[in-house]
Amino acid sequence: MELVIGTRRWSTWSLRPWLALKRTGAAFEETVIALRQDEGRTEAAILRHSPSGLAPALKDGELTIWDSLAICEYLAEKFPQAKLWPADPALRALARSAAAEMHSGFQSLRGECPMALEAEPKAVALSEATQKNIRRIVSLWSSLLTRSGGPFLAGEWSIADAFYTPVATRLRTYGVHLSDYGDDGTCGAYAARLLATPEFLEWKAAARAEA
CATH class of the missing domain: 3.40.30.10 (Glutaredoxin)
Structure with missing residues (x-):
């Protein structure tokens, strides 16, 4: 392949x-x-x-x-x-819904905060539309993590987590504190887990080598 x-x-x-x-x-x-x-x-x-x-x-x-x-x-x-999707039918449907929402939505966050792995983290002022996107992400992550029990959105790592890994990079790059958007710490910890997976760390190292 x-x-x-x-x-x-x-x-x-x-x-x-x-x-x-x-x-x-x-x-x-x-x-x-x-x-x-x-x-x-x-x-x-x-x-x-x-x-x-x-x-x-x-x-x-x-x-x-x-x-x-x-x-x-x-x-x-x-x-x-x-096992890229969870075995449980309900969790699988919810994970697919989350991935599809990321695939087609959050346009303001995408446009205002593009992924830039070479950039040093720096807090920026965000539009209300992007803040609304972030509030929705906190709500979505909180709901799925509560239902599945974590550590990832549908329990074990799945395609849904692949789709939100770039979001975690954006949050870090643009200095977004999820506690400002209703997070009790659960979502921030989840974002940190996404950025600590061996696969993402390998991608990040290769990205730095390309720069």
Whole structure:
């Protein structure tokens, strides 16, 4: 298998399926496409691998899957032993809902606080729309962690946690204190756990090497 990803410092969409693929333990090749190039060079480079012109894309033999959530679902089916979704049907449905909400929502947080793994943490003023996004994230995380008992959203690590790992990086980079948004400490501890997984630490080290 080959996973085509964008620049590690910035590509949240690439990070998510990369984390899931690492969790399977399967061997794979990485192809890194430099993002933010001029004159459409980034899109042209990605189009050689992905029909959407966007990263990530997973190649498995003659099959190419694009879109981060589609890749994760494919991996969950191909490697059931990796348990990328929880076995419990209710928790699985809730974890899928959480991942889908991240996949399609939180637009203000995405735009105002892009992932920047090279940046030093610094508190910034946030718009009301982004603060609303953060309050929703605290509510979502609190609900799932309470129901599952943790340590991750659906109990054991799952695709839902892959989808919120980039959020945890944003919270750190932009100096967001979740206690300001209704967290009793549970969500802050969860964010710290996401950033301490061996898989994320490996990605982070590679991102620094790219810089």
